[in-house]
Amino acid sequence: MNYTLSHLEALEAEAIYVIREVVAEFERPCLLFSGGKDSAVLLHLAVKACWPGQLPFPVLHIDTGHNFPEVLDFRDRRVAELGVRLVVGSVQDAIDNGEVTEDKTPGASRNRLQTHSLIEAIARNRFDAVFGGGRRDEEKARAKERVFSHRDEFGQWDPRRQRPELWNLYNGRYRKGEHFRIFPLSNWTELDIWQYIENESIELPGIYFAHEREVFRKGQMLLALTPYTQPDPANPEEEVHTASVRYRTVGDMTCTSPVLSTAKTIEEVIQEISTTRISERGATRADDKFSEAAMEDRKREGYF
Amino acid sequence: MSQTDLLRFATAGSVDDGKSTLIGRLLYDSKQIFEDQLEAIEKTSLDRGDEYVDLALLTDGLRAEREQGITIDVAYRYFSTPKRKFIIADSPGHIQHTRNMITGCSTADLVLVLVDARNGITEQTKRHAFIASLLRISHLVVCINKMDLVGWSKERFQEIRAELETFVTRLQIPDITFIPISALQGDNVVDRSTAMPWYEGASLLHHLEDVHIASDRNLIDLRFPVQLVMRPRSQQLHDYRGYAGQVASGILGVGDEVMVLPSGFVSKVEGIEFYDQELEQAFPPMSVIIRLADDLDISRGDMLCRPHNKPYISQDLSATVCWMSEKPLEEGTKLAIKHNTAWGKALVHEIRYRLDINTLHRDESAKELGLNDIGRISFRTTVPLFYDEYRVNKATGSFVLVDEQTQVTVAAGMLLTHT
Numbered sequence: 001m002n003y004t005l006s007h008l009e010a011l012e013a014e015a016i017y018v019i020r021e022v023v024a025e026f027e028r029p030c031l032l033f034s035g036g037k038d039s040a041v042l043l044h045l046a047v048k049a050c051w052p053g054q055l056p057f058p059v060l061h062i063d064t065g066h067n068f069p070e071v072l073d074f075r076d077r078r079v080a081e082l083g084v085r086l087v088v089g090s091v092q093d094a095i096d097n098g099e100v101t102e103d104k105t106p107g108a109s110r111n112r113l114q115t116h117s118l119i120e121a122i123a124r125n126r127f128d129a130v131f132g133g134g135r136r137d138e139e140k141a142r143a144k145e146r147v148f149s150h151r152d153e154f155g156q157w158d159p160r161r162q163r164p165e166l167w168n169l170y171n172g173r174y175r176k177g178e179h180f181r182i183f184p185l186s187n188w189t190e191l192d193i194w195q196y197i198e199n200e201s202i203e204l205p206g207i208y209f210a211h212e213r214e215v216f217r218k219g220q221m222l223l224a225l226t227p228y229t230q231p232d233p234a235n236p237e238e239e240v241h242t243a244s245v246r247y248r249t250v251g252d253m254t255c256t257s258p259v260l261s262t263a264k265t266i267e268e269v270i271q272e273i274s275t276t277r278i279s280e281r282g283a284t285r286a287d288d289k290f291s292e293a294a295m296e297d298r299k300r301e302g303y304f
Numbered sequence: 305m306s307q308t309d310l311l312r313f314a315t316a317g318s319v320d321d322g323k324s325t326l327i328g329r330l331l332y333d334s335k336q337i338f339e340d341q342l343e344a345i346e347k348t349s350l351d352r353g354d355e356y357v358d359l360a361l362l363t364d365g366l367r368a369e370r371e372q373g374i375t376i377d378v379a380y381r382y383f384s385t386p387k388r389k390f391i392i393a394d395s396p397g398h399i400q401h402t403r404n405m406i407t408g409c410s411t412a413d414l415v416l417v418l419v420d421a422r423n424g425i426t427e428q429t430k431r432h433a434f435i436a437s438l439l440r441i442s443h444l445v446v447c448i449n450k451m452d453l454v455g456w457s458k459e460r461f462q463e464i465r466a467e468l469e470t471f472v473t474r475l476q477i478p479d480i481t482f483i484p485i486s487a488l489q490g491d492n493v494v495d496r497s498t499a500m501p502w503y504e505g506a507s508l509l510h511h512l513e514d515v516h517i518a519s520d521r522n523l524i525d526l527r528f529p530v531q532l533v534m535r536p537r538s539q540q541l542h543d544y545r546g547y548a549g550q551v552a553s554g555i556l557g558v559g560d561e562v563m564v565l566p567s568g569f570v571s572k573v574e575g576i577e578f579y580d581q582e583l584e585q586a587f588p589p590m591s592v593i594i595r596l597a598d599d600l601d602i603s604r605g606d607m608l609c610r611p612h613n614k615p616y617i618s619q620d621l622s623a624t625v626c627w628m629s630e631k632p633l634e635e636g637t638k639l640a641i642k643h644n645t646a647w648g649k650a651l652v653h654e655i656r657y658r659l660d661i662n663t664l665h666r667d668e669s670a671k672e673l674g675l676n677d678i679g680r681i682s683f684r685t686t687v688p689l690f691y692d693e694y695r696v697n698k699a700t701g702s703f704v705l706v707d708e709q710t711q712v713t714v715a716a717g718m719l720l721t722h723t
Contacts (some may be wrong), residue, residue, distance in 0.1 A: 003555065004518050005588040007389040016591040017550045020532045024604055024645070031314055048579045049591070052544060053536035136380045136568040143379040162377065163713045164403055164628050166410040168550070169642050173711040189382050226560045280339050 008196055012045065015184035017168060018147055019049035019131070022182050023056060025172050026129035030087065032304065033059035035067075035075035036250040037204055038133030038185060041193055043078065044202050045184060058085035060130070064110040065092035066139050066228050070214045074205040089121030109255035119155035122179060129172065131182045132304050137189045138280065141296035147186050153177035156301035174176065181304075190248075190280050191273055198266045206226075209269065210246045210261045221257040228254045238284045248273075248280050311517060314393040314408035314441075316432040317418035322449045327394060328379060330509065334383050344610065378408045385469035387513045394603065402661070402676040403628040404524040405435050406716055410702070413517045414443040416508075418495060420453045421484075425467045427662050433468070434661050437475035438624065438678070438718070440695060442520045444472075444480045447508060451500065452486040458502045474664060479515075483508050521588055526554030526562070527615060527700050528608040529644035534593055546577065546593040547602060549645070552699035553692075556594070556608075557585045563611040564602055565690045570611050572597040588699070604711040605646030607690045615690045615700055622656075622682050622720045624694075627673040629707065629714035633681075634672045639714065641685060643703040650705060656680040681722075694718035 005013065016251045022029050031046055033039045046055055061075060072188045091113050100116045102108075122130060136143045146162055148170045163171055172180055185193070197204065214225040222245065223229045231238035245258035246269070249271045259278075263269040295303075317323035329577035332342075346397030381392040395401065409415060415436040419429050429446075436444050446468060454460045461484045472480060483492055484503050491497035494509045508515065531549040556562075560573045575595040576583040586592045594608065609615060627633050633652065641650040658670035658679040666680075673679045694701030 001585075002518060003521075003523055004309055006592065007308050007384075010310045010589060013550065013589050013591040017531070017589075020591070021645075024532050049548075051579050051593075052541055052546075053534060054347055054538070115524055137382045140379075143381065144377045159377065164704075164716065165405045166407055166700070166704055166713070166716045167702045168411075169702065171642060171704060171711070171713045173640070173706060175711060187380070187382070189384075189386070189389075219488075 004218075008192060010201065011188055011192060012048075012169075012196070013047045014187065016049040018170070018182065018184040019046050021170050022129045022131070022172065023050065026180070028125070028127050029057040029129040029131065030060045030125065030127045031055075031110060031131040032059060032133065033061055033078070033086075034133075034250065035061075035071040035076065035078075035205055036133070037197065037208060038135065040078070040189075040202055040204055041196055042131060042133045042185060043082075044200060047082065055082060055084045058087050058125075060087045060089065060121060060125075060127070062089045062121065063113045064114060064252045065090065066110055067207070068207055068250060068253055070207050071205045071250055074203075078203075087121060088127060089117040091117045092159065093117075094120070109252050111252050111255050112298060112301075112303075113254075115301050118304065119302045121156065128174065128178060129180045129182050131184065133185050134181075134183045134304060135188050135190075135193075136183075136186050139295045141299055145183060145186065145299075146285040147183050148172050149183060150174065150269065151179050151181060151302065155179070157181075157299050157302065159296070159300070191270070194224075194266065194270045194273060198270060205250065207247045207250065207258075210244050210264045212242055212247050213243060213258060214240055215243050215258065215259075216240045222260070224253070224258055226253050308386065308388055309355055309513060309518075310389050310391065311414065311515070312391045312393065312412050313414040313416055313445075313512070314395060314405070314412040314436075315416045316408075316435075317428075318680045321418040321420050323394075323418050326447065326449065326485070326493065327392060329490055329493050331381065331383050331489050332491060334385055334509065348712075354706055359710045375519065378404050379439070385509070385513055390512065402431070402435065402678070403626060403716075405432065406439065406626045409435060409439040409441055410716065412439075412441055413520060414445060414512070414515060415441045416445045416447060418487075419446060419448050419464060419468075421450045421457075421460055421464065423450050423463050429468065430471055431661050432476070433472055433475060434664065437472075439479050439488055440476070440698060440718075442467070442478050443517070444477045445489075445508070445511065446480065446482045447480060448484045449487050451484045451491065451497075452489055456484075456497075456499045458500070461503075477531070481486060481505070481511060481515075483511065491588045517561050522553035522699075523555055523587060524553070525613055525615070525697060526556055526560075526608070526610050527552040527690075527692070527697065528556060528562075528594065529646075529690075529700075530602055530604055530606045530608065533603060545599065546595050547608070548591070548593045550591045551586050551588045553588055553697050554610075555585055555587045558583075562596070562608045563614065564600055565607045565614070565617065566688060567600065567602075567606070567611060569598070569600050571600060600641070603642070605687075607644065609690075615692050615697075617688050617690055619685045619688050620682070621689060621691075622680065623658075623703070623717040624678065624680055624720065625673070625705070625715045625717040627675060627677050627715050629712065630675050631707075631714075632674045633673040633715065638708070640706040640708050641703055642706065643689050643691065644693060644700060646687065646689070648685045648689075649708075650683045652681055652683045654682040656682060681717075689719075691719050693721045 146165045217232040246261040263272045378395045395408035417432045465482045485492040490506045530547045534546040574597045577593040598674040637652045657666040657668045692700045701719045705715045707714045
């Protein structure tokens with residue numbers, strides 16, 4: 001025996017340590033659970049960290065009103081299996097109550113509006129620690145994010161005033177009204193996530209695997225035909241056709257693109273992303289294409 | 305489960321040393337750069353009129369940094385080869401960012417320092433080597449970069465190497481490797497260079513893949529800081545009591561006799577659990593649950609060790625600290641301290657000296673420590689710490705200090721045994 005862990009075992013041990021630190025030191029944690037693969041892994045790790053007890057905190061979902069039905073079904077099933085409480089922050093309610101105004105121009109998404117509902121749900125429930133599935137490999141603003149990431153009383157992130165994070169000595173102390181976002185998957189990559197899903201047989205929504213779907217091209221992105229994403233009938237390039245696709249990320253239907261794929265199993269997905277030449281967000285997220293600093297700006301405002 | 309292991313390394317160097325280019329090259333040549341990312345930097349390079357694609361742009365960070373043309377914070381990057389997964393803590397090299405370098409080094413197995421072959425060893429190189437030694441990093445890799453600009457000269461390489469070797473004899477770094485490279489052209493980064501046949505060592509990537517880090521861990525002294533007491537509130541687990549935590553050092557086995565600190569009670573390990581598995585042994589950095597044979601009063605912040613191999617237990621302590629706040633540390637300052645899984649308060653009695661990290665001179669007349677200063681302090685804590693000297697045990701020898709007004713982390717500390 002050489003007393004060495006594999007890289008996945010080491011990442012898992014680190015994530016469990018982080019989750020337990022939060023359970024020990026915070027009063028009202030919650031876990032962001034969208035039904036996406038990263039949050040499915042996060043939830044699985046939280047269950048392992050808290051075993052043999054029940055998960056001692058609720059899960060929170062920010063529902064844009066434009067979510068994939070398959071993903072909502074998966075969310076509800078996992079929540080029921082674990083017997084945890086689900087808190088939903090609804091973007092639709094915020095629009096209906098006039099708290100936020102929806103951008104109705106074609107191609108607009110509700111992605112940015114989620115920030116309002118997220119911060120509102122955190123304040124209303126007095127959550128002081130919010131677990132998120134963000135990874136540092138996703139995007140360059142995330143590359144500088146702390147594992148224990150401080151948010152001021154407005155829910156905002158100030159990248160220039162981040163606390164130094166040394167060894168595994170996490171400082172989760174805060175002043176009234178402030179909170180922390182906690183990222184136990186900080187050091188995981190997309191490939192790590194999938195290898196872990198395979199090793200642990202973690203269930204995912206079916207849309208992560210290849211299926212036939214009606215799609216059309218919009219610029220460089222592929223979009224599914226949905227009530228919220230429709231082609232321009234005058235543009236012949238946006239002709240609707242059926243293709244074998246899967247989703248690499250799962251977000252709001254209006255801004256998440258499927259990729260052409262024939263990967264029907266976890267093994268085939270791992271094979272596919274081992275050889276892909278396009279980054280996860282680059283391939284699938286229209287929301288990061290607005291500007292070079294799109295993610296940084298959203299994060300400052302309090303985004304996931 | 306895939307059997308690649310994990311190597312964490314910290315990089316240091318300024319923009320001019322070509323550090324960003326080197327990291328860009330490692331990511332690019334190991335095929336971790338995606339086409340869309342490459343397209344974006346090709347476009348920026350083209351717009352700026354660069355002669356070649358500036359790989360440094362790959363590691364460019366936040367808007368605030370681009371506007372100022374500097375890196376202000378540690379960025380983490382990832383790449384892997386079939387042998388290993390790598391985590392890079394990329395910290396900027398400016399003098400004012402000693403704290404970033406220390407942050408990056410705190411979790412590193414290895415430090416990679418870049419030297420510009422034209423300029424040779426600078427104050428900054430020495431500072432980085434010193435910080436690596438202070439943080440007890442066992443492996444230092446010195447990449448002598450821009451060899452193309454000194455005619456691939458063996459003599460120049462040897463000259464720089466000799467100079468740094470003289471300096472590091474005053475430090476404690478067991479393993480130092482020198483590699484002549486050209487980050488821009490890729491020589492000795494992933495593949496061996498044909499321009500420098502006189503160099504017989506491995507390329508940087510091969511060195512990183514092969515360097516032996518398993519023995520750097522302390523597998524001798526069992527230290528298990530209790531993180532969480534598991535007492536599920538359910539009928540069928542009514543009598544269950546387990547102690548969750550991450551093994552800090554040493555190896556723990558079922559049946560082992562352990563002592564609980566601070567109480568001093570001795571019990572036996574009845575079980576080691578990881579989720580639904582019963583394990584025979586646990587070692588660092590495993591996160592497990594320990595069940596003991598006796599029902600003892602144990603809480604978060606307590607520690608399990610062996611009855612005949614205990615850590616130091618004291619409230620009067622001495623440490624090397626790096627001060628990370630703009631508001632200076634003065635004698636008489638009260639702070640919160642986090643050590644292992646315990647919080648307490650600390651009163652700084654004395655600033656013994658401030659260290660000039662360029663000359664290693666100890667200024668004993670110093671009355672305060674400013675931002676990025678490194679010095680030796682004595683302090684007293686409200687609760688006894690169960691600790692080892694940082695030199696022999698990083699996990700139980702490290703702590704952070706927190707300002708109780710702002711709740712911000714203001715110092716990183718490394719404990720010494722003599723007060």
